[in-house]
Amino acid sequence: MARYTYHCSECDKYFEVSHSMTERPTLECECGEGLVKSLSVPLSLKVHKMEVKVGDTVKSSIEAFKKDLKEQQDEASKREV
Numbered sequence: 001m002a003r004y005t006y007h008c009s010e011c012d013k014y015f016e017v018s019h020s021m022t023e024r025p026t027l028e029c030e031c032g033e034g035l036v037k038s039l040s041v042p043l044s045l046k047v048h049k050m051e052v053k054v055g056d057t058v059k060s061s062i063e064a065f066k067k068d069l070k071e072q073q074d075e076a077s078k079r080e081v
Contacts, residue, residue: 004016004017004037005017005037007035008036009036010033011031015029
C-alpha cells in the first residue's frame with residue numbers, strides 16, 4: 001500500500017490516505033467537499049534540512065563517531081592501569 005496526500009481546497013486541510021497504486025478512491029472532506037490528490041514531499045526531505053549536503057552530514061557523523069570512540073578508548077585505558 002502506498003500513502004498519498006489529499007487536499008481540500010475549501011477548508012485547506014490535508015489528509016494522508018493509504019491505498020494501492022491502481023485504486024482511484026473518491027474521497028470527501030469533513031466539510032463535504034471532494035479531496036484532490038496533491039504532491040507531497042518524500043519523508044526523507046521532511047526530516048532532513050536540505051541546506052546541508054548529504055556528504056557533509058555523513059562526514060560530520062563520522063567525525064562525531066571517531067571522537068566518541070577515542071573518548072571511550074581513553075577511558076578504557078585509564079581503567080586498565
